[in-house]
Amino acid sequence: MTPDRPKEASARIALDGLCLTLEARPVLRDLDLDLRFRRLGVVGRNGSGKSTLARVIAGLVAPTTGTVRLNGHDLYNDRRAALGEVGILFQNPDHQIIFPTVLEEVAFGLGQLGSSKRKAEAGARETLARFDKAGWAEAPISALSQGQKHLVCLMAVAAMAPRTLILDEPFAGLDIPTRAQLRRYLALFPGAVIHISHAPEDLDDCDTMLWLDKGRIAMVGAGAEVNDAYLDEMARQGARDDISDLPG
Numbered sequence: 001m002t003p004d005r006p007k008e009a010s011a012r013i014a015l016d017g018l019c020l021t022l023e024a025r026p027v028l029r030d031l032d033l034d035l036r037f038r039r040l041g042v043v044g045r046n047g048s049g050k051s052t053l054a055r056v057i058a059g060l061v062a063p064t065t066g067t068v069r070l071n072g073h074d075l076y077n078d079r080r081a082a083l084g085e086v087g088i089l090f091q092n093p094d095h096q097i098i099f100p101t102v103l104e105e106v107a108f109g110l111g112q113l114g115s116s117k118r119k120a121e122a123g124a125r126e127t128l129a130r131f132d133k134a135g136w137a138e139a140p141i142s143a144l145s146q147g148q149k150h151l152v153c154l155m156a157v158a159a160m161a162p163r164t165l166i167l168d169e170p171f172a173g174l175d176i177p178t179r180a181q182l183r184r185y186l187a188l189f190p191g192a193v194i195h196i197s198h199a200p201e202d203l204d205d206c207d208t209m210l211w212l213d214k215g216r217i218a219m220v221g222a223g224a225e226v227n228d229a230y231l232d233e234m235a236r237q238g239a240r241d242d243i244s245d246l247p248g
C-alpha cells in the first residue's frame, strides 16, 4: 500500500432518494442511507441489486434520480477523485480485464494514478510478490482459469490502494488456500471495504451490514444483527420454491 497517501480507516456512504431504472425496470428503488463503516457487508438474494448498487457507489453508473456520495464525493461526476477513492472488483473478471498479461493488467491502474511505466511495473511486481504470485507476471491472462483471473483483478485493484475497496463476490471460484490468503490480505487492508457476498461466513468481520431486497433496503445496522435476521429470512424462503418466479 502506498505510504505517501493518508488512509482513513472508515468510509461514509450517503444515498439520498437514490433510484436507478435500467431498460424501463426499477432496479434500485428510493434508497436513503447515511452510513459510516470500516467493513460493510452487502447481502440479498440474486437480482436484489447488490452489483448494481456497487457500480453506482463506485461512480460507474449515474442514478436515474437522487444522489450518491462516497466520502463526500460524487464519483460519477468526479472521475479524478474516483481514482484514489475507490477500487471495484467486479463479480465477473471478464468485465474487468483489458490487457494480455498479468503484469500489464496489474500495472495499468498505477499508471492511471500517475506512476511512470517503470514505476507502475515495479509496483505491480511488488503487489504480485505480496500475494505470492511473482511468477505470474508474464503469464498470458487468456491461459488462466476463472478463479486465477479473479485473483488478477483483485491484485490490480489492491495495487492501487484505494481508500475504499468494493468487492463483489471476491471469494467466488477461489480455492481454499487462495481464499485464506485473500482473507489475510483483507484483514490487513487499512482502508474501508464494501464486501458483497452470498456466504455469511465471509462477512463475519463486518461491523455493518446492508440487506437489499428487490432493490430496496430491507435492513441496515450492526453486522451480527442483520446477518441473523437475513439468515432466518433466507431459511424461511428456502423452505418454499420461488426459483421459477421472475422478479416483477
Ligand SMILES: Nc1ncnc2c1ncn2[C@@H]1O[C@H](COP(=O)(O)OP(=O)(O)OP(=O)(O)O)[C@@H](O)[C@H]1O
Binding pocket: 022, 023, 025, 027, 044, 045, 046, 047, 048, 049, 050, 051, 052, 053, 091, 247
Ligand atoms: N443493464 C441492465 N439492464 C437491465 N436490467 C439490469 C441490468 N443490470 C442489472 N439488471 C437487473 O437488475 C437487477 C439487479 O441486478 P444485480 O446484478 O444488481 O443483482 P445482484 O443482487 O448483484 O444479483 P446476484 O446475487 O445474482 O449477483 C436484476 O433483476 C437484473 O436483471
Ligand SMILES: [Mg+2]
Binding pocket: 050, 051, 052, 091, 168
Ligand atoms: Mg451481483
